[in-house]
Amino acid sequence: MSEDRKCYFCGYDSKVTCLPEKSCSNLYECEYCGTYILDRQGFDILKKDENKFKMACVLNERRLKGFGGIALDDETKKEEFVYDYPRISVNELLDDFPQKASDFLNRTLLNLSRLSGDRPFKLIKLDIPIKGGCLPLFISNSKECYAFLNQLAEQGFIRAFNVKAGLDFNVFSLTIKFWEMVENIKKTEVGNKRVFVAMWFHESMNDYYKDGIKKAIEEAGYEPVRIDLQEFNEKICDEIIAEIKRCKFLVSDFSGQRGGVYFEAGFAKGLGKEVIFTVKKDDVKKLHFDTRQYNHIVYDSPEDLYKQLYNRICATIV
Numbered sequence: 548m549s550e551d552r553k554c555y556f557c558g559y560d561s562k563v564t565c566l567p568e569k570s571c572s573n574l575y576e577c578e579y580c581g582t583y584i585l586d587r588q589g590f591d592i593l594k595k596d597e598n599k600f601k602m603a604c605v606l607n608e609r610r611l612k613g614f615g616g617i618a619l620d621d622e623t624k625k626e627e628f629v630y631d632y633p634r635i636s637v638n639e640l641l642d643d644f645p646q647k648a649s650d651f652l653n654r655t656l657l658n659l660s661r662l663s664g665d666r667p668f669k670l671i672k673l674d675i676p677i678k679g680g681c682l683p684l685f686i687s688n689s690k691e692c693y694a695f696l697n698q699l700a701e702q703g704f705i706r707a708f709n710v711k712a713g714l715d716f717n718v719f720s721l722t723i724k725f726w727e728m729v730e731n732i733k734k735t736e737v738g739n740k741r742v743f744v745a746m747w748f749h750e751s752m753n754d755y756y757k758d759g760i761k762k763a764i765e766e767a768g769y770e771p772v773r774i775d776l777q778e779f780n781e782k783i784c785d786e787i788i789a790e791i792k793r794c795k796f797l798v799s800d801f802s803g804q805r806g807g808v809y810f811e812a813g814f815a816k817g818l819g820k821e822v823i824f825t826v827k828k829d830d831v832k833k834l835h836f837d838t839r840q841y842n843h844i845v846y847d848s849p850e851d852l853y854k855q856l857y858n859r860i861c862a863t864i865v
């Protein structure tokens with residue numbers, strides 16, 4: 548059936564594979580929305596066109612950020628994978644659709660910056676008449692897309708390239724003013740990629756950092772920041788305080804029971820930052836009672852840590 552070959556959300560032609568072990572689910576690979584698994588019964592909330600569009604925008608943004616595929620579910624199940632794809636709640640994704648004008652603008656500009664790849668002034672083509680082409684702008688109607696692009700051009704953020712009969716904003720380049728604006732946005736929370744890693748920097752933890760924590764953070768689209776502490780002088784220096792203030796969230800590993808890690812996690816919590824708690828299986832029993840209440844990722848190998856942490860970041864940090 549032709550219907551089966553279209554993306555559920557944006558309606559564009561996609562590869563759809565029936566998952567043999569999950570007889571009621573399909574794997575979609577859409578050029579715009581990326582890779583996702585959807586139960587064939589669907590979700591009531593997604594039957595509304597408005598929500599399909601919102602979901603397509605959020606998935607498109609995740610793809611542009613370089614995030615991997617996901618399995619759509621009723622709720623986020625942090626440690627469960629379906630065919631290697633983490634389960635993520637449909638409601639959580641819908642809630643991520645921008646709400647305020649400033650969010651729309653900032654996230655649109657960031658999407659456009661991602662479309663340029665590593666060539667800041669290359670020509671960008673948006674397939675506006677196709678629904679998928681509108682997704683980076685978070686606007687469903689093509690007339691409104693053109694109106695918005697027209698404003699971006701008037702403000703000097705983009706320059707239309709193919710101006711024949713009237714203005715054609717399907718093809719445009721990004722201006723120096725655009726990149727200055729993007730730099731400013733990146734300094735704010737929306738584009739903040741920095742993740743502070745609080746852990747025991749001991750040789751025995753090297754593989755857990757490199758193949759577990761660092762890999763998970765990077766593959767989820769973030770940038771790990773670690774400041775090695777000398778074991779004999781574990782004081783909390785100004786640089787650490789500044790980095791914790793700047794970061795988007797923390798990964799705190801409690802293996803080895805370092806006092807500094809407890810302090811840093813507590814300090815970040817006090818600032819209202821998200822903290823992901825991790826600990827080696829052998830160290831669980833040693834955890835201080837103050838942090839035992841938190842849902843720790845308990846791991847027994849760097850690979851295990853990587854998989855669980857990557858999943859947790861995708862599920863909880865939007």
Ligand SMILES: [Zn+2]
Pocket residue numbers: 554555556557558559577578579580581603679
């Ligand atoms: Zn799609």
